[in-house]
Amino acid sequence: MxxxxxxxxxxxxxxxxxxxxxxxxxxxxxxxxxxxxxxxxxxxxxxxxxxxxxxxxxxxxxxxxxxxxxxxxxxxxHSTLHMGQSQQQALRWCLQGAQGPRSPLRGSTDISTFRNHLPLTKASQAQEEDSGGEVPSPTAPQYRxxxxxxxxxxxxxxxxxxxxxxxxxxxxxxxxxxxxxxxxxxxxxxxxxxxxxxxxxxxxxxxxxxxxxxxxxxxxxxxxxxxxxxxxxxxxxxxxxxxxxxxxxxxxxxxxxxxxxxxxxxxxxxxxxxxxxxxxxxxxxxxxxxxxxxxxxxxxxxxxxxxxxSPAYAASGGVVALNLWPEQPHGLYLLSPGAPFTELLPVKEGAQEEATSTLLLAEAQEGKKYELVLTDRASLTRCRLGDVVHVAGAYNQCPVVRFTCRRGQVLSVRGEDIGEDVFSEALGWAVGQWPGAKLLDHACVESSLLDSFEGSAPHYEVFVELRGLRNLSEENRDKLDHCLQEVSAHYKSLRFRGSVGPARVHLVGQGAFRALRASLAAYPSSPFPPEMPRVLRHRHLAQVLQRRVVS
Incomplete structure (x- = not known):
């Protein structure tokens, strides 16, 4: 590249x-x-x-x-030509700023020792534990x-x-x-x-x-x-x-x-x-x-x-990748070779077990998908961001990637694990069959989060904001469920057995998602840019959209 x-x-x-x-x-x-x-x-x-x-x-x-x-x-x-040295310096920077019980590691910059002593954690799990079930405070900017x-x-x-x-x-x-x-x-x-x-x-x-x-x-x-x-x-x-x-x-x-x-x-x-x-x-x-x-x-x-x-891709309030190619229509990014210290966790398509061993940036293979792992300098935590990248090429020893989805935005009421990219594909396919409709925004909720749907088979509640269509017919609503069955064999099997109910689609009025974003941004520690969730995990956020349903 x-x-x-x-x-x-x-x-x-x-x-x-x-x-x-x-x-x-x-x-x-x-x-x-x-x-x-x-x-x-x-x-x-x-x-x-x-x-x-x-x-x-x-x-x-x-x-x-x-x-x-x-x-x-x-x-x-220089840093992309000497990736090993660059990442060693980034690791040293993280270790030098470490505080707390893991601080003895700051004297060692051996990557194997670092990995053995610090297990991988998920950002969503850490936030849930810290927030006690309330809306989690996003990670504060660490890499400004x-x-x-x-x-x-x-x-x-x-x-x-x-x-x-x-x-x-x-x-x-x-x-x-x-x-x-x-x-x-x-x-x-x-x-x-x-x-x-x-x-x-x-x-x-x-x-x-x-x-x-x-x-x-x-x-x-x-x-x-x-x-x-x-x-x-x-x-x-x-x-x-x-x-x-x-x-x-x-x-x-x-x-x-x-x-x-x-x-x-x-x-x-x-x-x-x-x-x-x-x-x-x-x-x-x-x-x-x-x-x-x-x-x-x-x-x-x-x-x-x-x-x-876009000059960069931001996650958890900090820059993780640079965009040096404005002429590219679908966003190619160079993973930052310096601080923060970044690792790659292989994404195994269709595998029952997740990979546990990470790679350095220079070890990335073209055509493969990886989840980003960043080390937080303040707490010395190896955090799985959830952002998944597809390696499209390389510049010197540095991978050039496209961001594809976020692993935290997964729908799973019966273990089917419908990913963000898979659901977006199905929804786009369905909206394309709704005459005159253009999709502006959407969010999903697993039915167990909303009290009003107790007693029915577990299913997805989907809220959409559209342009060009004021009402949704039952025929149009059903098309999303058919499209989901086409893109996910597991979901189709669960629907056939009746273990999962049909997805329910709700049209919200203009301004509904603006109100949702205002609710998300109301927390003092909310970083910029705020990552727009596609799967809502908190009831009061889902109710922001539920109160604005027009069809």
Missing amino acids: PLPPTLWFLFPPRSCMEMLLLLLLLLLLLLLLLLPLALLRQQQSQHAGWAWLASFQHHVAWGALSWAAAWQWRRLE GEASLQATLLGLIALRKAYPEVLAPGSSACVTLTSPWPSPFPWLGHALGRVSPPGAKDPVALLLEALRSPGLRALEAGTAVELLDVFLALEADGKELAGAIAAGNPGAPLPGRAAELRQALEQGPRGLALRLWPKLQVVVTLDAGGQAEAVAALRALWCQGLAFF
Whole structure:
């Protein structure tokens, strides 16, 4: 898998310590320069003569970014060429930060000893034990350091190479309070000429600022599900937003732009983004578990014809893989060779027993599937994340992967183990047979979680949010169960024997999944990006959707 051309050849080789000191010095000088310039620009923005200031800021900012990215390219090249050494350093980093009863291990970096002393644990089990049956608090961010910085710097450079115009002044805007860039650099974003107002705390203000700028080439959002909510809100509140733009709230009145917004909304959701921003080229969101459905809905409707790019894949609140290939349509990621310490647990298709022995990244085989295992530095825990990757290739000694599913999102009322990817395939197949329907979101619940279905055979309760279909006939509901039987022989056998009842499908109203995400995000320790669950394990979360059933 070829890596995009690097820039480090522009600079003479230096030691890592010297390069780090120079980088810190350059960033400090840049900060001291740009902050007063940004203030002057804000105060004098009404004068055309200050356009040179914006251009100067942009060039200086990109110079610093290119310099820093060149340093990161060089480090990445070295680490992927020497995977054994890189992982040994990552393990040493984890052991040095260990606390608690396992701290005697910090003096040893032997991988065999490390594996023998620390058993594998599952994140879901640990959270359940800690939470006492309540909604578990997601793992706090542990890896906000160099991995996040590297993903941001290399992602920006890769995006600019693939789409040279999207990061020009005034060409990009973020429409959510969260950024898709793991290290967003708010002050640097202003220097780069982002349309989004710095420090905004109102999502409506962000959307209005983007709508006032018809020349956008890149649209950013924290995650795909957040962007889906933005477009749904835009359709619901379009008249009010157009009125605000026409009245000059905020900024100068733009009645012509308000008329364009009204006309674009009248033509429906399909292709709306390109009608609002005719020069738009790419949508940037941060990838994480449970985002595929939202991406598919956006591609099919509002963002039809646009490319999607995620600078990284995040899990448990931290970066675990880098995306260096914006031109790839279905997300190829380079597993991070540095910290955190990552292992691969082979996934045995159809096997009764799970693998217990892990592999290092350099031992991955193309075409195989593995579950990611990360070591938590604070508690020194080897944690099975549940995220499953398919190895699509390699760069140097480092595996290039696609994320396929999460092992924690499994339906099993009689031991049938319907995985996230298998269920999504069946649901997509069924929705394709519902005339005019487009799937926006879905979640599943095992019937034992809901009191209202006691006495019936165990089955799945499936909640779907659709576009283009207001009611579900019994014939359409039955199609999902037939599709599940086609994709899972075990499920079909259980249905034939009557051990499992037919899956029950419920249509929820618009905003139901937005309310679910608000419930999930209400916990102070909730990481970003929040992984969207497809199988709900807690009754009060299932009831959020149950209360919003319309058909």
